[in-house]
Amino acid sequence: MSVTADLRVEGPTAEADEQPRSVSYGGPRAASDVLVEMHEKSVDGRAHSTQPVGLGFDPLDKVLGGGIRPGDLILLGGAPGAGKTTFALQAGRNIAASAQASCLYVCYEHDEDYLATRLISLESTGPRPGLGRERTGVGYSETRNLVVAGVRNESGLWQAFAGHPPLVSALQRVERYGPRLLLQKASGIRTDCAAISDLIREVQREITGQLVVVVDFIQKVPSLPETEDEAQRVTRVVQALKDLALSEGVGIIALAAAEKEALDGRRLRPHHFRGSSALIYEADVILVFNSKYRIVSKTSIEYNLHKAQDLHDWVVCTVEKNRSGRDLIDMQFRKRFEYACFDPAGEIVEERLIGDRVTQ
Numbered sequence: 001m002s003v004t005a006d007l008r009v010e011g012p013t014a015e016a017d018e019q020p021r022s023v024s025y026g027g028p029r030a031a032s033d034v035l036v037e038m039h040e041k042s043v044d045g046r047a048h049s050t051q052p053v054g055l056g057f058d059p060l061d062k063v064l065g066g067g068i069r070p071g072d073l074i075l076l077g078g079a080p081g082a083g084k085t086t087f088a089l090q091a092g093r094n095i096a097a098s099a100q101a102s103c104l105y106v107c108y109e110h111d112e113d114y115l116a117t118r119l120i121s122l123e124s125t126g127p128r129p130g131l132g133r134e135r136t137g138v139g140y141s142e143t144r145n146l147v148v149a150g151v152r153n154e155s156g157l158w159q160a161f162a163g164h165p166p167l168v169s170a171l172q173r174v175e176r177y178g179p180r181l182l183l184q185k186a187s188g189i190r191t192d193c194a195a196i197s198d199l200i201r202e203v204q205r206e207i208t209g210q211l212v213v214v215v216d217f218i219q220k221v222p223s224l225p226e227t228e229d230e231a232q233r234v235t236r237v238v239q240a241l242k243d244l245a246l247s248e249g250v251g252i253i254a255l256a257a258a259e260k261e262a263l264d265g266r267r268l269r270p271h272h273f274r275g276s277s278a279l280i281y282e283a284d285v286i287l288v289f290n291s292k293y294r295i296v297s298k299t300s301i302e303y304n305l306h307k308a309q310d311l312h313d314w315v316v317c318t319v320e321k322n323r324s325g326r327d328l329i330d331m332q333f334r335k336r337f338e339y340a341c342f343d344p345a346g347e348i349v350e351e352r353l354i355g356d357r358v359t360q
Contacts, residue, residue, distance in 0.1 A: 053101045053212055053251060056094025057087075057333065057344045060317065064285060065325050067100075068212055068251035073242045073282060075218075077256035077273045078289030083315050083335060083342065084255045085109070086118075087289070088214050090129065090341050091253065093119060096181035097173070101210035104182045104203050106196060108220035112183040116174075117144050119181075122341035123170035130334075130341035138167050139338045180207075192222045193240035200248050210250070215241065217255035219274050234275025242282045254283075266354050267295040270320050286321040292332060297352040315342070316349055 041050075052066030061067050068074055078084050085107075092103035107115060118140060122129040125137035138146075146167070150160030161167035182203060186195075196215070204211060215221065218241070223233040238254070245252045256273045268288055270280050280286065292314040319329045330353055334343040 051210075053095055053210055054098065055091040056098065057091065057342070058346055059331055059348065060287075060319075060346065063319055063325060063329055063331070064322065068253065068285075069324075070210060070249040070251055071246045072251045072284045073238075073245050074251070074253045074285040074287065075256055075270075075273075075279055075283040076253060076287045076289070077258060077268065077270065078315075079258050079268060079291075082289040082291065083337065084289060085216055086337065086340055087317075087333075087342060088216055088253055088255055089115060089118060090122060090344070092181055092212070092214050093122070093129070093177070094344070095212050096177040099177070099180065101212050102180040102182065102203070102207045103212045103214065104184065104200065105214045105216065106184045106186050106191070106199070107214075107216045108186045108188050108191070109216065111185045113147075115183050117147055118340040119174055120147075120167060120170045121339050123173045124164075124166035125336070125339050125341065127173070128344065130336045130339065130343045131345060132343065136166070137339050138164055138170075140340045141338075143167065186220075188220045188222060190222070192224050193237060193244060194224075196221075196241075197244055197248070200244070200250060204248070211248075212251045212253065213245075215252060215254045217257055218279075219257050230274065231276040235278040238276065238278050238282045280321070283321060284323045285319065288318045288320050290316045290318070292316045292349075295354050297354055316353065317346070 050070055052061075052064070052069045054061045054067040055064075076084055076088060089105065092105050095101050095103045105115065121138060121140040121143040124143070125131075146160045146164070147157065149155075150157050153160070157171060158168070161171065184199065196213070200211065200213060218237055219230070219234060221237045221241075223236040227233050241252055241254055244250070256275075256279060258268050258272045259274050268290055270286050270288060271277075273279050291312070293311040295316060296311055313335055314332045315335055316330055316332050319327050319331075321327050322329075330349040331346045332349050333346040336343055
């Protein structure tokens with residue numbers, strides 16, 4: 001499948017932009033008719049296309065009722081370096097590798113080679129990337145250097161990786177699920193939501209089954225015609241992405257950056273995301289990443305220096321909003337950033353965390 005990297009599309013007219021995009025759902029339907037159709041879908045297998053797609057992280061998938069569903073918009077936010085891209089790319093990899101669905105990763109910050117190199121490094125840690133604390137695999141820095149050497153010597157990746165069996169195995173694994181994981185370098189000038197919509201339709205014509213889309217990240221998606229008001233632009237974008245999830249029947253994971261002023265605080269919350277309150281209202285699920293060391297109550301570690309040091313190795317993922325289940329749940333995942341991944345076997349946080357109404 002050929003996917004155009006430099007998408008050029010016409011933006012909406014000024015008149016059209018005055019109103020948020022709407023999705024045509026047809027006329028009202030009797031609840032009894034909907035139930036009959038649901039029954040027929042469950043019998044003939046069509047219901048499989050509406051099942052949740054697991055992200056491959058425990059216990060997050062359990063909290064989300066199995067994962068992301070068609071029509072869902074999941075917002076993933078945090079400070080720079082918290083691991084948003086690492087988490088999202090690993091989730092996309094997990095989706096593709098499990099053959100539950102295909103994943104389209106639209107990235108405004110990195111090109112496809114960068115993302116693919118991270119995939120190779122995380123795959124070098126084993127069939128379930130990042131699992132366990134053992135220092136296995138080949139780090140991202142070394143993997144990148146080997147890739148560069150392969151290009152410089154014109155030897156190719158297989159030859160460059162020949163002395164590193166984990167990287168050879170990594171290449172084999174990426175090749176197996178690679179057709180279901182589509183990487184797209186986006187333009188902060190041209191790749192607006194209309195372009196993403198066109199790209200989704202192009203991909204859907206080439207695949208079977210469900211599609212999950214990752215947008216990395218939402219504040220860089222342009223809105224045409226251009227505006228200097230970031231809140232207005234982000235409002236347009238997030239509304240368009242939610243409408244797109246519903247109209248095309250795809251799950252969308254959108255990454256969000258935090259306000260610069262919020263980075264000096266102790267714990268990030270959804271209202272710290274750059275842009276607009278529409279981010280909070282439109283999202284079906286909101287996940288916020290925080291460094292565990294920054295937000296754990298110091299009363300939990302004041303007499304245990306070893307434990308305090310260990311906190312640096314963890315990121316707390318808080319389910320701040322969850323339309324289909326419980327929210328305000330804190331879980332933690334161990335960082336394995338040297339391999340561009342997390343340990344997917346997370347756990348619920350036991351320590352007291354600093355919150356809006358909790359002091360040190």
